[in-house]
Amino acid sequence: MPDVELLFLGTGTSYGIPVVGCKCSVCTSQLNENKRLRCSALVRYNGKNILIDTSPDLRTQMLNGNISRLDAILFTHHHADHLFGLDDIRIFNRIQNTKIPCFAPQKTTDMIYRNFDYIFKPPPLSDGGIPQIEIITVHKPFILYDRTIIPIPVYHGKLPILGFRIGSLAYITDCSFIPDASMALLEGVELLVLNGLRYTPHVAHYSIEEAVRVIEALKPKTAYLTHISHDVDHGNIDFPLPEYIQLAYDGLAVRV
Ligand SMILES: [Zn+2]
Numbered sequence: 263m264p265d266v267e268l269l270f271l272g273t274g275t276s277y278g279i280p281v282v283g284c285k286c287s288v289c290t291s292q293l294n295e296n297k298r299l300r301c302s303a304l305v306r307y308n309g310k311n312i313l314i315d316t317s318p319d320l321r322t323q324m325l326n327g328n329i330s331r332l333d334a335i336l337f338t339h340h341h342a343d344h345l346f347g348l349d350d351i352r353i354f355n356r357i358q359n360t361k362i363p364c365f366a367p368q369k370t371t372d373m374i375y376r377n378f379d380y381i382f383k384p385p386p387l388s389d390g391g392i393p394q395i396e397i398i399t400v401h402k403p404f405i406l407y408d409r410t411i412i413p414i415p416v417y418h419g420k421l422p423i424l425g426f427r428i429g430s431l432a433y434i435t436d437c438s439f440i441p442d443a444s445m446a447l448l449e450g451v452e453l454l455v456l457n458g459l460r461y462t463p464h465v466a467h468y469s470i471e472e473a474v475r476v477i478e479a480l481k482p483k484t485a486y487l488t489h490i491s492h493d494v495d496h497g498n499i500d501f502p503l504p505e506y507i508q509l510a511y512d513g514l515a516v517r518v
């Protein structure tokens with residue numbers, strides 16, 4: 263089975279780090295790993311670039327990652343920090359001269375139709391100004407460029423959202439609960455990405471301690487925490503992480 267590569271494009275929570283107006287030690291840190299764009303990742307396999315979520319930092323993330331082609335987008339959910347960069351995919355329509363397929367849970371497809379209504383009812387004289395996408399609602403495994411993508415239903419507070427499993431890689435963000443049936447879908451995962459927001463509990467996100475407990479139950483070879491707030495200093499982590507669990511950072515690329 264060929265490799266799958268995961269590139270972390272953004273590992274921050276919804277405000278991004280540094281937080282505007284904040285003078286805390288993480289927001290003023292010189293450490294690159296403490297600068298976190300909004301949460302997104304790129305999966306590469308079979309020569310294809312698959313984006314997970316379109317963050318408001320999408321343009322910067324494409325430039326930082328030197329990404330000049332997008333073959334599909336997987337959406338975890340519709341929150342602004344995961345969706346509102348969608349307009350910036352226009353440049354890929356222009357470069358590739360194709361629509362980009364977007365796979366999303368039902369609520370996200372509803373919100374794309376609502377929040378980006380101009381895509382579906384383009385105003386006159388909109389030449390070149392409208393993203394060209396094809397929306398596919400997903401809830402069951404599907405094939406994308408010869409690999410099976412397994413949507414993993416999880417809860418983000420009370421909101422049902424999706425993680426994704428591709429072979430032995432799984433990417434789950436904005437999660438506060440994984441039902442048993444979804445834990446079963448994650449069995450045998452070697453590389454697991456899970457959100458770990460901060461040290462203290464949050465109603466809609468795993469804390470670092472909660473994330474570590476879930477990871478220890480799933481026993482991947484390697485795990486990375488993402489969607490991290492400014493409470494967490496990459497250079498001085500205030501929680502004992504087992505060696506195989508690390509904080510992700512923007513620009514980190516891993517293979518499985
Ligand atoms: Zn988020």
Ligand SMILES: [Zn+2]
Pocket residue numbers: 281284285286287288289290492
């Ligand atoms: Zn701060």
Ligand SMILES: [Zn+2]
Pocket residue numbers: 339341418436
């Ligand atoms: Zn969210």
